[in-house]
Amino acid sequence: MKIQTLAVGELMTNCYILCDEQAKVCAVVDPGGEAERIAAAVEKTGCALQYILLTHGHYDHFTGVAGLLQHYDVPVYIHPDDAQTGGAGNPWALKFPALDEKHQRWYGEGDVLTLGSLMLHVLSTPGHSWGSVCIVVENVIFAGDTLFFGSCGRTDFPGGDYKSMLLSLARLARLEGSYTVYPGHDRPTDLERERRMNPYMRQGLTLA
Numbered sequence: 001m002k003i004q005t006l007a008v009g010e011l012m013t014n015c016y017i018l019c020d021e022q023a024k025v026c027a028v029v030d031p032g033g034e035a036e037r038i039a040a041a042v043e044k045t046g047c048a049l050q051y052i053l054l055t056h057g058h059y060d061h062f063t064g065v066a067g068l069l070q071h072y073d074v075p076v077y078i079h080p081d082d083a084q085t086g087g088a089g090n091p092w093a094l095k096f097p098a099l100d101e102k103h104q105r106w107y108g109e110g111d112v113l114t115l116g117s118l119m120l121h122v123l124s125t126p127g128h129s130w131g132s133v134c135i136v137v138e139n140v141i142f143a144g145d146t147l148f149f150g151s152c153g154r155t156d157f158p159g160g161d162y163k164s165m166l167l168s169l170a171r172l173a174r175l176e177g178s179y180t181v182y183p184g185h186d187r188p189t190d191l192e193r194e195r196r197m198n199p200y201m202r203q204g205l206t207l208a
């Protein structure tokens with residue numbers, strides 16, 4: 001398993017390319033912009049792109065999707081609670097515009113995707129948005145805007161909820177074992193550090 005990080009777009013969102021090097025396949029997590037640069041990085045891996053995963057539906061995590069679909073005919077996964085599946089209005093502005101049936105896939109709690117020999121486990125972790133998820137693969141967590149180094153994602157956008165965030169962080173804290181955490185912004189961290197030092201995670205553990 002190999003992971004490459006590209007900070008993309010004006011908010012320097014962490015886009016990750018996850019490769020199973022033996023099987024020569026890869027997935028892109030959160031292409032938040034700069035699709036051409038991401039596509040070039042995917043080509044360089046020598047791995048075939050299997051699918052695109054979104055940790056949540058904020059534009060700084062999905063803006064590169066359309067550009068990538070120009071290069072790759074692959075499915076795009078998101079939790080349905082973070083997609084525009086009808087209606088209009090303020091909260092919809094902070095959601096992912098659903099794709100055509102051919103490309104749109106939904107995922108949520110308990111789903112498992114395979115990537116070569118890798119198993120990607122989907123955890124529903126609301127708090128930053130309705131449909132935020134974390135993806136756990138081997139000893140790695142792609143945390144989106146749920147868990148950051150020493151912090152957590154904002155909960156003041158539509159769909160954000162502080163109590164849900166704390167409970168989601170507590171849930172991550174209770175995963176058994178050690179994990180490297182790849183967040184949606186800023187530097188990676190490890191779960192053990194966050195269990196000890198992260199004030200939000202610690203607060204969450206007092207609730208749940």
Ligand SMILES: [Zn+2]
Pocket residue numbers: 056058128145153
């Ligand atoms: Zn976000």
